[in-house]
Amino acid sequence: MQWKKEITTRYSETGQDKIIHHSSYIVYLEVARIDFLKNVGFDINEMEKNNIFCPVVDLSIKYIKPLFSLDNIEVLAEMRRYSKLRFEFNYKIIRKGTLISTAKTLHCFIDENFKIIPLPQDLLQHMSQ
Amino acid sequence: MQWKKEITTRYSETGQDKIIHHSSYIVYLEVARIDFLKNVGFDINEMEKNNIFCPVVDLSIKYIKPLFSLDNIEVLAEMRRYSKLRFEFNYKIIRKGTLISTAKTLHCFIDENFKIIPLPQDLLQHMSQ
Amino acid sequence: MQWKKEITTRYSETGQDKIIHHSSYIVYLEVARIDFLKNVGFDINEMEKNNIFCPVVDLSIKYIKPLFSLDNIEVLAEMRRYSKLRFEFNYKIIRKGTLISTAKTLHCFIDENFKIIPLPQDLLQHMSQ
């Protein structure tokens, strides 16, 4: 399953080099990831109220082309099991058919004491092979 | 009592117009305010662990001159009682003796249910007349 | 003329007090303002390419109720002439019919040397009385 989230870049996310700052891409990835998870029944607000957290353990991103102020982009996200207790998201950022960035984030679930907890069974079915 | 907090503006806080984005000034004010409060015994982390929160109720700011990437600024902050349950901070942002911005924030204390609680007696003594 | 911009708050805009940080409201105002201006023919990217800039000179905001992660909000914006060379925006942030915040920003137009330039005639017709 691939999730598509449309985002318009914000003026405030540009820098003096006139392109979107590279740290904002990280936020776009999260917006798409949280939207994906909510859509399959894992609302981050509900989870955190129940003391289940889903931190980013590892992140890598390639910046292929620059983004500009008010660009309309699509963030494509896919989820994959990575190990017994970890899963990953793979992303593509696309602007009008052009690949702007690829990225990967690695996650686990933890409780309020930062102790790792098992992956929810209901989530596994939404992971790509 | 006037508090002085030195901050260096960050590259990531600029925009494509090559000046520091106006929303970052709001963060600078908070950095100075939190530093002031910590210095007089009101560490925000400790307060929030005890379910005491200090929201901004009202904010106004004048942008007099632009700030640029890597500018060294001073944020001057003073605290004043505003009413029975509210107090305010007044700020000046200065760069090399030049006034860049003036601002004011209005605050109260609330508990975890957003219920207003009295101003701590220990805090009153640090407020300017 | 009143402009309505729908925004979903982002997880990354929350703070440890579990509400949206007050500096993010400033960004929401700008998103609505830039969208308004683009819609009436004043695309900020085009203007800035022509060395016309529209800084915030003054800003005031009331925080009436807190916003939370992933809230769907409407930012309502209206533009008014303020003086010969200045104009203002008035905003309301609404969540499901509830007033969350009111705000006002004051603006002028400047060139690349920070020199004030006249208000464009074409913009005046979109200003409320």
Place this chain on the structure above:
Amino acid sequence: MQWKKEITTRYSETGQDKIIHHSSYIVYLEVARIDFLKNVGFDINEMEKNNIFCPVVDLSIKYIKPLFSLDNIEVLAEMRRYSKLRFEFNYKIIRKGTLISTAKTLHCFIDENFKIIPLPQDLLQHMSQ
């Protein structure tokens, strides 16, 4: 040569999970990198005025331990040649002797038309072997 930049995390950089948002680490890396480069004669503001830009091409980061509001951290940065036209920075984020995060960013130099330009000779001498 290893560069050390001290930073205090900001309250505004926390999220509702009460830890510093992972996108803020990216900003900390940049603060250290820009400080390093300025210290060896490559002030980013001067470079960009001369239409020389230094984008992030690739970034990877491991989040080992969480950071909290108002933590005092050190960002250690080292620069290494990566290829004929590219160089990398390696980082460690440390809090009171504890390793919080490791990261790597890959860079090149480009002109205002996004065309890659050679690495400055003067910069090579500051790169670690």
